[in-house]
Amino acid sequence: MIPVQGFEGQNVAVLGLGRSGLAAARALVAGDAVPVCWDDSPEARERAMAEGFAVRELTRAGAFDDIASLVVSPGIAHLYPAPNPVISAAWAAGVPVDNDIGMFFRSLALSDWDQYDVLPRVVAVTGSNGKSTTSALIHHILSESGRESQLAGNIGRGVLDIDPPGEAGVVVLELSSYQTDLARSLTPDVAVFTNLSPDHLDRHAGLGGYFAAKRRLFAEGGPDRAVIGVDEAEGQYMANQLSEGPGDDRVIRISSGQKLGGPGWDVFARKGFLSEWRKGRQVASVDLRGIKGLPGAHNHQNACAAFAVCRALGMGPKQIEAALHSFSGLPHRSQIVAEAGGVSYVNDSKATNVDSAVKALLAFDNIRWICGGLQKDGGLDGLAPGLGNVRKAYVIGREAAGFALGLGGTEAEICTTMQVAVAHAMAEAEPGDVVLLAPATASFDQYDNFEQRGNDFMARVREGLGLSQEVSTES
Structure with a gap:
């Protein structure tokens, strides 16, 4: 642990009690500061209290009167599209706002x-x-x-x-x-x-x-x-x-x-x-x-x-x-899941935007492409340079029909679910093909995160090949 320096004996507020927030609270204690924690989630607050941290509603009047600084978790908006109310309260009180990265460097x-x-x-x-x-x-x-x-x-x-x-x-x-x-x-x-x-x-x-x-x-x-x-x-x-x-x-x-x-x-x-x-x-x-x-x-x-x-x-x-x-790559990033019958199966679930997806498409030939999900701003035109490597697209997600229409002349099948997409891609794949998951979208219409989406792809592939169902959960 890196003890936070410069706040000995002072109260430091911590907003957001996920991995980074709780780590910040522990590091503040190690540096002889006193963390004062808040999260909108009752479960997160209970976890903090179970570790002995003080919890305080930071938007109430006077909440920042005895606070030296506010440490904010990265997922919490501080300016756009609108400042979090706790951050606005810290600004109004003249309390410096930082995050765990700033605390680390200092x-x-x-x-x-x-x-x-x-x-x-x-x-x-x-x-x-x-x-x-x-x-x-x-x-x-x-x-x-x-x-x-x-x-x-x-x-x-x-x-x-x-x-x-x-x-x-x-x-x-x-x-x-x-x-x-x-x-x-x-x-x-x-x-x-x-x-x-x-x-x-x-x-x-x-x-x-x-x-x-x-x-x-x-x-x-x-x-x-x-x-x-x-x-x-x-x-x-x-x-x-x-x-x-x-x-x-x-x-x-x-x-x-x-x-x-x-x-x-x-x-x-x-x-x-x-x-x-x-x-x-x-x-x-x-x-x-x-x-x-x-x-x-x-x-x-x-x-x-x-x-x-x-x-x-x-x-x-x-x-x-x-x-x-000797580098084997990272899970969900051009990750080779299996090779069987001359067909390679690649999990690039981290390709959550068009730019990263087109790079994945350009990395392989003869692609059976599993794609789709919750589209981001900007449309699909940026995929064009990689579509020449795609033999067929198998589109998943609630917006599958709209996504398929955005692929121009590329052959596309609306599958909606990962189970159907993997089964059809595997059935049609020929030696030399690559079955590639590179969605070009966020995962939140069907999954909690891109890791869960990638794990589902790997599980379906292994099921189809009759392999062990042990799937990495690293991210």
């Missing part, structure tokens, strides 16, 4: 760091797509190489729940826009921006607000090194803003699909090969084509980001390459 450095020859480092990864895989891949490479590493944030453990890092240890954080938008302290040693595509637009009042939330990771604290995906204009803009000139190697530009050049530091992937260039010369190359855990151009971009981070942390190319080959 509290990480401990007195025993004075004894270290090599200080711990923090790597923070954000972006629209690929940040989970990139974060896990960095953690995997470090761990495989024998270096102390912990994975936390939007993946793995809560940031305040990790162990204090030891000498030369690395903390790898995946950070969503919800987390970067509110944190009052953001000071990673290495920060990564993977890419940008429209998502969470209601929470950020549009694409500009969404990008601004991501950009805070780089603008607030100024990382020693910034790894920036430059395949979109926003990444090009940010790389330019952070750089003092063409040869400034504090910015490492990454790309999938285009060759980068110039006197700076670049890592890019083309036709399945990763290349590292510094000062106008190639210094390393990795063949990514045979790495099953990283299929497709989007995962090659993730590999470029992880490679760049580990190089910035002082690792050698061969050491990184060896670890890439």
